[in-house]
Amino acid sequence: MADTIVALATPPGVSGIAVIRLSGDNAIDIASSCFQGKVDLKNSPTHRIYYGRFIYNSKFIDDITLSIFRNPNSYTGEDVIEISCHGGMIIYNEIIKALIHNGARLAQPGEYTKRAFLNGKMDLLQAEAVADIINSTSYISEQTSARQLFGEFTSEINRFRKELIDIASLLEIELDFADEDLEFVPRTRIRNQINEIIKFAQSLIESYKSAQILRSGYFVAIVGYPNSGKSTLFNTLLKRNRAIVSExxxxxxDYLEEFIYLDGLPIKLIDTAGIRETSDIIEIEGIRLAESILSQSNLILVLNDSEISFHNSDKLYEELQNHYKNSKLVLIQNKIDKIGKIDxxxxxxxxxxxxxxxxxxLNQFILSEALESINREQDILLNMRHYTILEKVKENLMSALASIDNNLENEFIAIDIRSAIKQLGELTGEIYNEDILNNIFSQFCIGK
Ligand SMILES: Nc1nc2c(ncn2[C@@H]2O[C@H](COP(=O)(O)OP(=O)(O)OP(=O)(O)O)[C@@H](O)[C@H]2O)c(=O)[nH]1
Ligand SMILES: [Mg+2]
Structure with missing residues (x-):
């Protein structure tokens, strides 16, 4: 018995129309108690839309349209009613109040999608893709989430999981015949299968970086000696005067951050304080401030004042390159308008x-670098939860391989494989507990 939940499905505030969604066993009864139209909702077939009046305490609230979806053919898998009313705050609040008064309760964040998951309408990866689609800031990340939503990825994981279950079972059967020294599956075959799955996990783990870029943007920091023109470049790339420029x-x-979009891809630009060079070493004063910013940057533009010399920042460039090994660095010659000829x-x-x-x-260059770093075939927008699980799967399987190499008893191999199976089950939601679900769905908004 699922209690009936209600929430505004459209953003709060004033809009052309607002949509209120009801889901649960009594959704149709509750809606029907407030609806005056030509038909009796209780006898309506699924997938119909009706025009009528919403009435509460004998008072007319609004003209509405109402859509009916009967279980299991709805988003949540339960009976669902969607009411479209005029998008005024008073109106939709009155309607929600009336529905609560008649037996519904306000939905918690992500509760519709959680119910869809619990009713088998989607797996956990797909549910997470719903959140990603809603929150996508770029076309590319929207596309990636959309593919994830189709569930192709889950079937691949399930295939590997099944292979592991077969291996573990065979190893365990062999145990029962331990005295007879039987080998149901050749160890080389097990090794190959496990290796293939490790490779799969590893390629996903590597795609985490591109997923992060799609989620949070490609980070580009502008660094250089004082006065090299960093803030001027920052403003020019932003196409507005955000940073103070002076001679x-x-x-x-401090540093400044702003987003630009190149071909729909979010790029986070960061203007930093100039780095001063003292007599012997480069003073990391400005960098200390920006240390964490720089280590998170995908691309670091080292801006050189070419009026001084084309090679003025060579040493700085080299030092930064040694320090930030995970970022791509590029030397940019600025102020070439002051130079007669280009080196x-x-x-x-x-x-x-x-x-x-x-x-x-320069914009083209930044874009091509950004695209290159997300140019992966993976149809998944990996998040931290997936990443952590995949790391564990890889660890378990490496350990199983080591046990095979060391001719350990089947039990030892099977324990690690069983653990990997469990992890993969948690990834897709085959195995779950309340904590996992709450963690995921509390990040959704109310009404989703
Ligand atoms: N001629 C010329 N002048 C430039 C160019 N870029 C910047 N400048 C000038 O160089 C001076 C310093 O520019 P900023 O953008 O403030 O330099 P910055 O690197 O942000 O300096 P700090 O924040 O002090 O480290 C200003 O007078 C700018 O107008 C350029 O391409 N050509
Ligand atoms: Mg500046």
Missing amino acids: IPGTTR NQNDSIHISAKIGTGIDE
Whole structure:
């Protein structure tokens, strides 16, 4: 028996129409008690839409349309009613109040999708994709989530999980015949199968970085000596004057972050404080502030004031390269409007942040770098939960391989394989508990 939940499905505030959704065993009865139309909802077939009046305490609230979806053919798998009313706050609040008064209760965050999961309408990866689709800021991440929503990924995981279950069972059967020294499956075959699954897990683990970019954007930091034109470049790329620019070195003290979109891909630009060079070593003063920012950056643009010399920032570039090994660094020659001739020996990018020379090329370069780093075939937008699970699966399977290599008893091999099976089950939601579900669905909004 599922109690009936109600929530606004559209964003709160004023809009053309607002949609209120009811789901649960009594959804149709509750809606029917407030609906005045030409038909009796209780006898209506599924997938119909009706026009009528919403009445509460004998008072007319609004003209509405009402859609009916009978279980199991609805989003949640339960009886669902969707009411479209005029999008005024008073109106939809009155309607929700009336429905609660008649027996519904307000839905918790993600409760519709949680019910869809519990009723077998989607697996956990698909439920998570729903949240990702809603929160997507870019076309590419929307597309990736959409593919995940189709469940192709789950079937692949289930195939591997089944292979592992077969291996574990055979190993366990062999145990029963331990005295007879039987080998039901050749160890080399088990090794190959396990290796294939480790490779699969590893390729997904590697796609975590691209998933993060799709979720949070591709991070591009602009660094360089004071006065090299970092803030000017920041403003030019943003196409507005966000950062203060001046001829006084040390103008930017902290860092600034803003998003731009290149071909629909979110790029987070970061302007940093200039790095000062003292007599012997590069003083990391500005960098200390920006340390965590830089280590998270996918791309670091080292801006050089070419008016001083094309090679003025070579040492800085080298030091940064040694320090931030996970980021891609590129040297950019700025202020080329002040230089008569361009140093062709130098394969760095030449720009004038101030007058705009080379900016289109720089944008193109940033975009191609960003696309390259997300250019993976994986049809999944990996999140932290998936990542942690896959790491454990890989660990379990590596340990199983080691046991095989060391000719350990079947029990030892099977324990690790069983553990990997359990992890994969948690990944798709085949195995779950309340904690896992609450964690996932509490991140949804109310009404989803
Ligand atoms: N001619 C020319 N001047 C530039 C260019 N880019 C920046 N400048 C000038 O260089 C000076 C410093 O520019 P900023 O953008 O403030 O430099 P910054 O690197 O942010 O400096 P700090 O924040 O102090 O580290 C300003 O006077 C800018 O107008 C350029 O491409 N050409
Ligand atoms: Mg600055």
